[in-house]
Amino acid sequence: MMYFTPLKTAVILGLCLLGAILCIPNLFPAPATWLPWRQVHLGLDLRGGSYLLLEVDMKSVTRERLESMVDGIRQALRPGAIFYQQLEAQPDQKRILLRLRDATKLDAAQAVIRPLISPEGPTNTPEFQMTSSPDGTIVLTLSQVALNARALGAVQQSIEIVRRRIDETGVVDPQITQQGDSRIVVQLPGVSDPNRVKELLGKTAHMTFQLVDEQANPNGGGLPPPGDEFLPMQDNPAEKIAVRKRVDVDGGDLTDARAATNQQTGQWVVTFAFNSLGARRFGDVTRANVNHRFAIVLDGKVISAPVIREPITGGRGEISGNFNATTATDLSVLLRAGALPAPLTVVEERSVGPELGADSIRAGAISLAVGFLLVIGFMATFYGLFGWFANVCLLVNLVLMLGIMSLLQATLTLPGMAGILLTLGMAVDANILINERIREEQRLGRPPLSALEHGFTRAYNTIFDSNATAFLAHVMLFVFGSGPVKGFAVTITVGIATSLFTAWMLTRLLVSRWYAARRPQLLPV
């Protein structure tokens, strides 16, 4: 128990040294890129920055899928002259309802629809379940499996788009991660006013090109004719335009978009370029509709609806629509980054300015220093030499904690700093248990070496049990906590582990060395 082979001694001291080496990267920036330079990150509450929790609107994912299916069915039924009374997406029930005018056409309708819902890809389960009843109704229900797959895809795609949009703003080192099933965490260090980012993320930026129905009267108050929709103008929502529901060209086919000024008018415009598919479609539509109006629709609002003067075949064009430098740039950023599959809502926002962060660091550092000194003073006063052994361990403990946190590249938050201090207060508990036990064994009349042996052995049982329970509580905090509180849980859990090491190994090593050198008749505990 009290004897350490040279190898064991070397391993213990080596681990302490390793801890110290791991702390070094926190002191200055990496001198060379090939060095593994792992540091403790400062949390947003200390360095200043913004934390945004975004929620992907899953309802709209469902609705969109249903509506595009309705479109597909409408087009499929037309050639066979299958007429219907009702064809409607019902997003709340996750289904599509089709009521035929003529119930005898039920089989024909099903035959036409079946290829549309046949499984695609490797999953081999149909996306929709089709049921029919003899009165001529067909119900298509979106399966839960397909819905989950689509939701997962939507979140992952949203993360990608969010990352691209934020990268465009030049924020350094943003962190974008998924949380739960439908949420995205965005952390923006150094951004204390997240307004611009929020604006960029607040739009789905789904752009479409749709023909204008020039016969319809959108501002007369009636319902839109079948296949049409009335959309408001972006600049003047009171004014509506009747556009065909059919999307001729989709913004997903864009390869580039830039803000520029039109050389003739001097106005801000957004120029764009299509990929080959988009360019061909755009060419076809413009060729067939010269002298008609073509609406450019963004998120359900018409940006502009210019008249097509001549076919546009090169796949390039420009959008004009009352832009200034900022709005043109923003729109080009959004179009370049691509459309979000569903709208995002900010459900939680926390931003901390740099001043408050600096205040917090100062407050944390002062508390840490004062607390550390108080604990050291206490141990020295009440345990003398054995208290100083504990104090050495305490210092090593602090170094090891920082070392491990650097290795994990953990985030240090203000509650995390509190956690470090509390850990230091609790870490000496192991030494107190050991010291008290040794003292007790000596009082029972054991000679020094035997008292040390028994003291350490017996104290360790207690130390293990008492730390295990505290460890459990903090692991739970890590699992269920969020943000800065997670940082607190990390520091405490790491601290419990390191304090077990210093108590079990280092204290014993120090005491055994001291005993071997002095051979005292009485232990000064």
Add this chain to the structure above:
Amino acid sequence: MFMRPTFRLVRDGTKIEFMRGRYMGLIVSAILSAASVILFFYPGLNEGIDFSGGIVMEVRTPGPADFARIRSSLISENIPEQGVQRFGDESEVLIRLGQQPTEGAVQQTVDRVRTALEKSIPGVKLLRTDAVGASVSAELFRNGLYALGISLAMIMVYIWFRFEWQFAVGAVVTLVLDITKAIGFLAITRIEFDLVMVAAILTILGYSTNDKVVVYDRVRENLRKYKTMPLRELIDLSINETLNRTLGTSMTVFLASLPLALFGGQSISGFAWVMLFGIIVGTSSSIFIAAPILLFLGEHRLRREGAQAAPAKLGATTRP
């Protein structure tokens, strides 16, 4: 100072009969906890926005804060001005707004406050903005409860496996009493109840368990050592033997938390005060609550295996 201890907290070989105060301890604890439960419902906790949802903005103005101006600028934006209060030094202002009808409205309100302040007070700085929507706040609260509940369950199972079920029940009942008192403390002091407070309560849970385990551990050891000593004496002996350690550790944790309460700044000092309270409660409950419960539950069961046949068998059959 470098050799022998200068002081001892408690002299060696004390023989205080703690178990004489067992009824007193339990009654006082039950009354305090009952009062805390009442305080929890009336007046209730001062819930922070983590759990109630809403907006908190911390603002620093260039000079001393002009409250009239801040209020009027908010009123002009149709934002209720009751939520404006002083915070920290005289140039700092806290604006607190309740839950908004929708997630989108939260965001709009934040923007409106921001622009209103920037317009009316040039040079104003937003130190901190927290906006939590209703769905998130409900979830945060639920997660906090989960963390608490699962921790308690795990502690109970762990102690049951390592000791006996009487120890586990004693510890968990005591912990629940400790936690209710901490909540009562929060209700009285009006310290804001937020996520960090859940961390504080879990830390108290960890600390308090730690403290109980040390006493229990000694009881377990003494049960093996003194096969015929009555349980009441044995528990008293165990508490006395571990008294220096119990007080010593609570002192060091207390000393470590004190600077946080004094210098830790607004956001962490509440946490530290709750910790300080929890340390005192946790330490005293090890002696006056956990130990008496163990005495009541274990009186005829927790007796030496083999020494006296009858009670040992009884103990064996009731043990799960």
